[in-house]
Amino acid sequence: MTKTTRLSGENEIVRFLQTRYQGKSPFVKKGIGDDAAVLHPRNAQEYWVVTTDMLLENIDFRCEWTTPWQLGRKSLAVNLSDLAAMGARPRFITVCLALPAKTTESWVREFYAGLADLGRASQALLIGGDLSGSESGIQISITAIGESLRRKILYRSGGKPGDLLYVTGVLGRSAAGLKLLETGCVHPGSRRQKEALRCLHTPEPRYATGLWLAQTGLVRCMMDLSDGISADLPRLCAASKVGAEISLADLPVFAPSTEWGCEPRALALHGGEDFELLFAVPESKAARLEKIYPSAFPPVTKIGRLVPGAGQVWVLEPGNKRSPLPALGFDHFRP
């Protein structure tokens, strides 16, 4: 970063912090720069995994589009998705909540009810937090602490050229839901629209799948998709010091979004908030992983492979034309 300019990209600030402030400690297995930090408490049997995420009114959500129950649940979901990305089991959460004076007590109750419902399902226990007034909308920040199982943690780093790339679930469905709200085209009766809105408002963090994948020993690196493949995959590539090639035709897109004017492939590449898992598997182990992958989990789809290179991501279009993938995913500080 240069001294006189405005903020540059999120990635650049994170790199600055990594370079300048990444400290060493016998208790830190992984510090700044992954989906979560990995700590080893003195003599403890397992690692602890720590992540934190903000949700801000009019940036991450609009009160007219979400209920307090959905917002409470989603605030926790985005944090649990980061634990999922490491293969950690959710354990504890702290919640910072800043509220405008007009907020009602029933709003507060419903917010915590949504949060606690997912907390109960995921075994994440509310252990503390901070409350504040706000002069400028609702502000939420949550810290989630997870626990490893048999110290098996997956990082963004560790991927090698030749590894096959997989994603869980369907991509671009949440972004299609957001598009519906932005364009005011919601038809309450449409099953497809309901599905898109459900993904947007009540995303399902993949902690059970992430834990299972970490335990198999077949996966080389993993992260969650929160800002879109085109923003997130380059981060995995940078951490693994590789490039990647993804096949457009293989993306598990949400086709029905064409009904309301979306381009499903564009949303799958650049739409955020999917909260699915992206992971790489050595080619020699891919068949075994596909064979033992539990049918109860969201489907996995092979979307490409890691290639030599330093962070570049390529798209294979139908007909095998190869072009660089532009980073159009979400970045808070892109000019």
Add this chain to the structure above:
Amino acid sequence: MTKTTRLSGENEIVRFLQTRYQGKSPFVKKGIGDDAAVLHPRNAQEYWVVTTDMLLENIDFRCEWTTPWQLGRKSLAVNLSDLAAMGARPRFITVCLALPAKTTESWVREFYAGLADLGRASQALLIGGDLSGSESGIQISITAIGESLRRKILYRSGGKPGDLLYVTGVLGRSAAGLKLLETGCVHPGSRRQKEALRCLHTPEPRYATGLWLAQTGLVRCMMDLSDGISADLPRLCAASKVGAEISLADLPVFAPSTEWGCEPRALALHGGEDFELLFAVPESKAARLEKIYPSAFPPVTKIGRLVPGAGQVWVLEPGNKRSPLPALGFDHFRP
């Protein structure tokens, strides 16, 4: 809380969360409602202590009154004060930072430099965080993780009638500094004014003192003073199921603030952000504590005692008149 009304006090929301969502877990020694949560990682040698605090622009600070270096340092200081209150050693921090688009890179660098300077001094390592754009001012929330020493932790609970009440340092100095800024009466040459402003902008969290006090085995309960004695002492009393009596004449006030129109006793009772420690010692152990208390630490002052009762706090005025202490300390949601 009733369903239809506006937010009531902070304490009432915390009580609601405690009653409704305080879960049980073999890993949780202390959950919602103290200065920090206390966790026991599986088979670990020590407890881990987790706390979180927000600082919001125009609520907790004004950019025209503080430098980014001071703000970064103070954001960490308020969290380390909560670890100090438990007698824990600072270990790790995560930082959520939401920034308006106009923020410069030099602002970001200086903010983290202030934070990291105190981090280095206290051995608290930056391990992660989240960055976001903001449409409404700078928003900071930090989570700090500390470690016990020999599992000796102090809580707000545990105080008994008859215990003597002590505070560290001087009270009302930071509030006197804020008054200076609010009234625009700053004289750059004044040594006393500089002292008050230094306490406001670069508070010294008492983690070394807190750790020492917890190790002595002479202290029964402890908390930090962030919202003023009149708001904080009733919280300690409620947790310990006792009352308290404090002697106005014995408060370690900041007398020079009269020079700029302050009432030092009122600021000592109701002014916030002192970040000193408040603790109770059995009468039989008080002399020993005072004798071995290291002179390198901030002075301790006996200000009163715990008495039977359920959370009531009394003030002994000169002449031994006893009156209830009104809660005028800081509460975000007081109507």
